[in-house]
Amino acid sequence: MTHSAPTPVGLHLDDGKRTFVVRWEDGRESRIPYRALRLACRCALCIEETTGRPLLDPESVPDDVGVVDCQQVGLYGVQIRWSDGHGTGIMTWERLLALGGDTCCGQCAS
Numbered sequence: 001m002t003h004s005a006p007t008p009v010g011l012h013l014d015d016g017k018r019t020f021v022v023r024w025e026d027g028r029e030s031r032i033p034y035r036a037l038r039l040a041c042r043c044a045l046c047i048e049e050t051t052g053r054p055l056l057d058p059e060s061v062p063d064d065v066g067v068v069d070c071q072q073v074g075l076y077g078v079q080i081r082w083s084d085g086h087g088t089g090i091m092t093w094e095r096l097l098a099l100g101g102d103t104c105c106g107q108c109a110s
Contacts, residue, residue, distance in 0.1 A: 006097045011078070013067050020067065020080075022096050030100020038065050038082055040099055043089035060084070 010023035020037050022030040032040075038061050041047075046056040061084060069081040073090050081087035 006093050008093055008096075011070070013070065015066065018064070018066065020096075022093075022100060024097065028097075030096050032096065032100045034067060035061060035063060035065050037080070037091070037099065038084070038086070040095070041086065041089035041091075042095075045086070045088055 007025040008022050009025050010021075012021040012023075014021055018034045020030075020032045020034060022032075024030070039056065039058055041056065046054070048055055064083075066083040067080055068083050069087075071079050073079050077090050077092040077095070079087065079090050
């Protein structure tokens with residue numbers, strides 16, 4: 001089964017609101033608080049690979065965790081380097097869309 005990836009058309013780091021914002025070609029917008037995004041990391045340092053058991057202690061992630069750097073990885077997602085020193089996970093566009101919910105950018109007719 002093949003799923004086509006959602007197509008991002010814009011990425012904005014809203015440091016004032018500590019929110020990661022992705023705009024999609026269909027007008028949707030994913031708004032994910034930085035800390036929630038950091039806690040959602042599924043890399044091998046955060047999730048035990050064979051069992052899926054969480055390894056990341058949520059208490060170890062500061063409430064004010066920030067994005068130090070964000071780089072696109074191929075066509076499928078972004079790698080985020082966090083102010084807590086973490087930076088090995090890759091967030092796919094599909095994961096970002098799922099984490100951000102299904103919200104309109106505010107310019108659509110209701």
